[in-house]
Amino acid sequence: MLASRLFIPTLKENPSDVQIPSHIYLIRAGFIRSLSAGIYEYLPLGLKVLRKIEEIIRKHMDGAGAQEVLLPILTPASLWKETGRWDVYGKELFRLKDRKDTDFALGPTHEETITDLVRKNVRSYKDLPLNFYQIQTKFRDEARPRYGLIRGREFIMKDGYSFDVSEEDAVKTYDAMKEAYHKIFSELGLDYLMVEADVGAIGGKFSHEFVVKVPNGEAHMVYCDNCRYAANVEAAKFHRHKLPPEELLPLQKVYTPGIKSVEEISKFLNIPENKVIKTLVYRVDEDGYVAVLIRGDMELNETKLANHLKALEVRLATSQELESLGIPEGYASPIGSNIPILADRSLEDLHNFVVGANEFDYHFINTNVGRDFNIEGFYDFGTAKEGDPCPVCHLPLKETTGLEVGHIFLLGTKYSKAMNANFVDRDGKEKPIIMGCYGIGVSRLISAIVEQNHDDRGIIWPENVAPFKLHILVLNIKEEDAIKTGFEIYSKAKALGIDTLLDDRDISPGMKFKDTDLIGIPHRIVIGKTLKEGKVEYQSRKESKKFQLDLEDLDNFLESVKR
Numbered sequence: 001m002l003a004s005r006l007f008i009p010t011l012k013e014n015p016s017d018v019q020i021p022s023h024i025y026l027i028r029a030g031f032i033r034s035l036s037a038g039i040y041e042y043l044p045l046g047l048k049v050l051r052k053i054e055e056i057i058r059k060h061m062d063g064a065g066a067q068e069v070l071l072p073i074l075t076p077a078s079l080w081k082e083t084g085r086w087d088v089y090g091k092e093l094f095r096l097k098d099r100k101d102t103d104f105a106l107g108p109t110h111e112e113t114i115t116d117l118v119r120k121n122v123r124s125y126k127d128l129p130l131n132f133y134q135i136q137t138k139f140r141d142e143a144r145p146r147y148g149l150i151r152g153r154e155f156i157m158k159d160g161y162s163f164d165v166s167e168e169d170a171v172k173t174y175d176a177m178k179e180a181y182h183k184i185f186s187e188l189g190l191d192y193l194m195v196e197a198d199v200g201a202i203g204g205k206f207s208h209e210f211v212v213k214v215p216n217g218e219a220h221m222v223y224c225d226n227c228r229y230a231a232n233v234e235a236a237k238f239h240r241h242k243l244p245p246e247e248l249l250p251l252q253k254v255y256t257p258g259i260k261s262v263e264e265i266s267k268f269l270n271i272p273e274n275k276v277i278k279t280l281v282y283r284v285d286e287d288g289y290v291a292v293l294i295r296g297d298m299e300l301n302e303t304k305l306a307n308h309l310k311a312l313e314v315r316l317a318t319s320q321e322l323e324s325l326g327i328p329e330g331y332a333s334p335i336g337s338n339i340p341i342l343a344d345r346s347l348e349d350l351h352n353f354v355v356g357a358n359e360f361d362y363h364f365i366n367t368n369v370g371r372d373f374n375i376e377g378f379y380d381f382g383t384a385k386e387g388d389p390c391p392v393c394h395l396p397l398k399e400t401t402g403l404e405v406g407h408i409f410l411l412g413t414k415y416s417k418a419m420n421a422n423f424v425d426r427d428g429k430e431k432p433i434i435m436g437c438y439g440i441g442v443s444r445l446i447s448a449i450v451e452q453n454h455d456d457r458g459i460i461w462p463e464n465v466a467p468f469k470l471h472i473l474v475l476n477i478k479e480e481d482a483i484k485t486g487f488e489i490y491s492k493a494k495a496l497g498i499d500t501l502l503d504d505r506d507i508s509p510g511m512k513f514k515d516t517d518l519i520g521i522p523h524r525i526v527i528g529k530t531l532k533e534g535k536v537e538y539q540s541r542k543e544s545k546k547f548q549l550d551l552e553d554l555d556n557f558l559e560s561v562k563r
């Protein structure tokens, strides 16, 4: 391709309101443009990268036995009503009406659509298994679209859905998808983790996320370098070392004027933070409250609490709610509580600890479960953090953040039951089909790759997804020899099947170098002053290494680039 004919609107300056490197560079290097919040245009270079990513995904999905389909963007509300998601989805679901006033939604995901296709066409176990995928534009009216392609309102997803006759078969399909995902993300050259994910309150057997490691990412994970355990902090477990037994001391009420926070209490009473217990009052959906006890040096994990309570939502009680319950804010206590009390497992063998006294300015010391108050049980409500013992091998966990690029989920029968997607089994009985679903953020991947592959001058594309493999720069196109040599190398490279961009634009060498660094094509040949000696300069974008290349050796060199 000739740069003079290709639309690559590079920018000298960083666009305003754009914070992270991938967003800055994809815009500055002319890969994408924003049309409206969270809605992007893919320019020729951006589309080339997108297509390359799609091809890698297709190769491994097809290789794992999945079949590609293309489902409509516009989905009838009637399907969403069957599963109840028309009501629960909220504002992210982009709703609209047709001329007959019939409700539709722009598909944010396609479980309903594909389940409808399958129930209309599958009768017996002989028609199964089926594993479909599509690469399609999705719409989610995200509250905070941001970071360019990372969180869009219109974005491109690979979604996939599998249909099996038994849970055993469904697990096998799930494992095959897991393997395919590893192949995809490895081929994309990403540094990623596969982590155990939260399956949520309603249904689902298990779930894994594929997360690309980036600083300040939205996903928080812990992982173990030793045994490879890795999990999203929402789901992460950790081992708790046993505490030594202690003699129970007499319960005592102490005056703690104005002192509320764990840190203040610990200092004031000279008792370590891990012996100060927080009593957290939670509102559970719209039907009640619970008090949850957890050690002062730990954070409560609301996802674990909601899952335990099978609640859609839990949130800390407000000041007014505490008042209506007769609980003095900052001094909530399990002693004398009139709401159910649950405790984190960190209290299981803890003795003589501090709790609030349910009275302003007072705490109890030397408190003990069973002797001073009773609880419903000990459960895992703690948030895992750096340094906590790994649940598998007990060595310290590490913490990192990342970007979720894939999510797989063994759904079970949630959608098939709701939509009557049944099959007649070998034994003649009608049963719901067992489903799995598998997503990849295709457009988000472009950003994820750039987040992991850039420097302070621009993008450094990995070879597999680079928009071009070779960039030829003719520094001065007015020099006849130079432009002639440029076209010769270009023709040879093209004949070898090397995707090549020839910069034949009439602009200054400085601007050409700036653009080539910004765009990030892996290999570069510069035709400049040394041409008189029969030499051109080679430079790799990644290693910045430069050397002079004899034009006579060019054929061998191009062969090596091709590989």
Ligand code: ATP
Pocket: 109, 140, 142, 149, 150, 151, 152, 153, 155, 156, 157, 404, 405, 406, 407, 439, 440, 441, 442, 443, 444
């Ligand atoms: P997130 O927690 O990031 O919102 P999600 O759990 O809603 O993701 P899924 O419904 O599992 O995501 O969608 C599959 C994949 O699609 C995700 O792993 C992610 O890579 C991508 N994705 C989800 N929402 C967006 C978005 N708004 N913009 C771009 N990609 C997205």
Ligand code: MG
Pocket: none
């Ligand atoms: Mg989301």
